[in-house]
Amino acid sequence: MKLLSADFFNRDPRRVARALLGKLLIRKTPRGILAGRIVETEAYLGKGDEAAHATAGKTARNFVLFGPPGFAYVYFIYGNYYCLNVSCLPDGVPGCVLFRALEPVAGIEQMARARGISLSEIDFRAPVLRDPEPPQPVDRKKLAGLRKISSGPGRMCEAFGITRARDNDKSLVSARSDLQIVDDGYRVRRVLVGPRIGITKSAAHPLRYLIGGNPFVSRP
């Protein structure tokens, strides 16, 4: 398990978004460790990316995007949900990667509770993906309960208890942080690229990255 460093995030968000696929997002809680494999990300750039929050310049809401790399930018959306990003590029240069979906790896019962999902909905014998993907054809019905935990940016934040008050402007690269990203050696075989989800401006750019064949993405 190797903690990702600030250097990892100190580069173009498009390269970070791709490199984050297959890494583990970790949350240390009093009740145990939560972990999910990153299977879907989106890059948001600085000037020129009309869909990025940084496009309007630095504000009280988005200041983290303009800070040093490796910090959590958490924002509240649609009156109900939070979304987690990590800042990229050097101090003063905006850019980030949005975490869109995780494959549940550890702390599944705690995450299900946080999401309001009954444990009876989850088939713990379902084939959770292991290195290398993709496995034999997946029975999506058996994965339905697991998929509800973190297959979407709002869902994964709820599962991890991520909120703006708790986590915005928090370092993800500090050994003391309760929110980290680690490399466990998992090798991603195939990366797919496509247009970002849920935006209207600058919608055509292929800035969404996902692990090919992984059933835990928000959508194929």
Add this chain to the structure above:
DNA sequence: TACATGATGCCCT
């Protein structure tokens, strides 16, 4: 299975 819709609150103009 696919699509449309309502809920909901904060930020920025």
Add this chain to the structure above:
DNA sequence: GGGCATCATGTAG
């Protein structure tokens, strides 16, 4: 006051 990097639920097919 408008718009939003979403989700769960309902209806139609």
